[in-house]
Amino acid sequence: xxxxxxxxxxxxxxxxxxxxxxxxxxxxxxxxxxxxxxxxxxxxxxxxxxxxxxxxxxxxxxxxxxxxxxxxxxxxxxxxxxxxxxxxxxxxxxxxxxxxxxxxxxxxxxxxxxxxxxxxxxxxxxxxxxxxxxxxxxxxxxxxxxxxxxxxxxxxxxxxxxxxxxxxxxxxxxxxxxxxxxxxxxxxxxxxxxxxxxxxxxxxxxxxxxxxxxxxxxxxxxxxxxxxxxxxxxxxxxxxxxxxxxxxxxxxxxxxxxxxxxxxxxxxxxxxxxxxxxxxxxxxxxxxxxxxxxxxxxxxxxxxxxxxxxxxxxxxxxxxxxxxxxxxxxxxxxxxxxxxxxxxxxxxxxxxxxxxxx
Ligand code: F6P
Numbered sequence: 001x002x003x004x005x006x007x008x009x010x011x012x013x014x015x016x017x018x019x020x021x022x023x024x025x026x027x028x029x030x031x032x033x034x035x036x037x038x039x040x041x042x043x044x045x046x047x048x049x050x051x052x053x054x055x056x057x058x059x060x061x062x063x064x065x066x067x068x069x070x071x072x073x074x075x076x077x078x079x080x081x082x083x084x085x086x087x088x089x090x091x092x093x094x095x096x097x098x099x100x101x102x103x104x105x106x107x108x109x110x111x112x113x114x115x116x117x118x119x120x121x122x123x124x125x126x127x128x129x130x131x132x133x134x135x136x137x138x139x140x141x142x143x144x145x146x147x148x149x150x151x152x153x154x155x156x157x158x159x160x161x162x163x164x165x166x167x168x169x170x171x172x173x174x175x176x177x178x179x180x181x182x183x184x185x186x187x188x189x190x191x192x193x194x195x196x197x198x199x200x201x202x203x204x205x206x207x208x209x210x211x212x213x214x215x216x217x218x219x220x221x222x223x224x225x226x227x228x229x230x231x232x233x234x235x236x237x238x239x240x241x242x243x244x245x246x247x248x249x250x251x252x253x254x255x256x257x258x259x260x261x262x263x264x265x266x267x268x269x270x271x272x273x274x275x276x277x278x279x280x281x282x283x284x285x286x287x288x289x290x291x292x293x294x295x296x297x298x299x300x301x302x303x304x305x306x307x308x309x310x311x312x313x314x315x316x317x318x319x320x321x322x323x324x325x326x327x328x329x330x331x332x333x334x335x336x337x338x339x340x341x342x343x344x345x346x347x348x349x350x351x352x353x354x355x356x357x358x
Contacts, residue, residue: 002027003035004307005051005103008068009042009075009110009117013135013147015288015296017062017069019109022300023131023307028056030308037101042110043075043117046094047084051101063297064287068109077116091124098126105307109133111145112335115315119332127312129303130328131296135284137184140334141326142317146299149291151178151283152188155228158279159193162226170223172214172266172274176231176259178283183230183338185283190228190353191344197225197354199262201232202338203345204239205356207265213354214270229259236357298323 004027008016028034036054039045062069080090098106098121105127108118111134118130132139135151155177166173175195177186183200190198197213199205214225238246255261263274288296295318302323303316314325338345345355 001033001035002031002307003037003102003104005037005039005046005098005101005106006070007039007042007046007106007108007110008070008072008133009108009114010072011074011111011134011284012066012068012072013133013284014066014150014286015146015292016067016072016109016133017059017065018288018293018296019131019133019146019300020069020107021059021062022297023107023303024056024059024300026301026304027307030304037103038070039097041071041073042114043080043090043094044073045070046097046106047075047088047090048093049097049100051097063293066286066288074113075117077113077120080117080120091120094121095124095126103127105129105312107131107303107307111136112139112333115139115328116332119328122313122328127310128328129306129312130315131299131303132315132317135185136179136182138180138182138336139315139331140336141315141331142336143320144295144318146292146296147284147288148184148188149295150286150289151185152192153289154283154286155185155189155279156192158277158282159189159195159226159228162277163194166224166226166275169273172225172227172263172272174227174229174259174263174274174276176229176257176276176278178280179230179232181232181337182335183232186228186230186233187338187344191348193226193228195226195228195353196222197227197229197356198348199227199229199233199356200338201230201234203340203355203357204234204236206236206358207262207269207356209354209358210262210356211266211269213356214266214272227262229262231257231259233258233262
């Protein structure tokens, strides 16, 4: 008999169900009796004892379904050690619920913040397995996270659609891509969508370089320009500010987000017509791409193997195409950012793509 707890935490993505299915199907194939406690809305369910008893059948037919059958919520790691509004000690509450259900392991599907809490629970003596989820692809220790490829598909589709209308109207278009503090999604969607300018948080931009890239295209007779801009993109000047100073500065902006600020600067300087498109949460929605279905099936199988080996306290990672177990203490709290010297960036520059830096 094996009893597992499972939760999906943080911003959702397309392949959460596929990953849960991978774990459950693999375990059900190997053990005589499998009991599953599904915690509702991520760590919130574990803290407040909100759960449902599930069977392997509940995980059938969900390979292609987006979202998460368990629900999700954001429970910031930095507040985990702080009591809630009723004075509840959240960490003790999570431990108590784990013990109440006599769980053999807790399977956490989540991004960076969720991973930090998983590591905290490991330090507190719980058996934890983490599967790396996020469209941002920013989890240290794995080559790729699930959700990333599906989000690339959606963001690329957005850029593709903009291409045709931009060409008809000879406009400058900005597509703002998600990714939080990192530029992976923008880099890949920008490349796949053939963007002319790609702005990433890791390469602060100079607006003059961006304008120069647009003018260069105009001189060549190209009437339109497409910019893929990461939501976390930052100008060279703003990159010199502290986190606190930049946050304060942004509060005084009249722009909803960075793409609108860049659009305004381009319009003011060149008098060109600029439009902004923000695909936003559509990037996390819909069915998982086949790549993510494959990835989640493999991650799930390896997660199950780790559970059966009683090899807890790790993240199931992809390293050079292989499924590996990486200790949580090695990965928790570290961010995987785009390396500005990445060969892909050099290759795109060879094609004439501007990163707004020179
Ligand atoms: O981490 C995934 C992500 O979609 C980021 O790309 C984005 O910045 C953030 O979540 C949006 O969060 P929320 O869904 O809470 O608005």
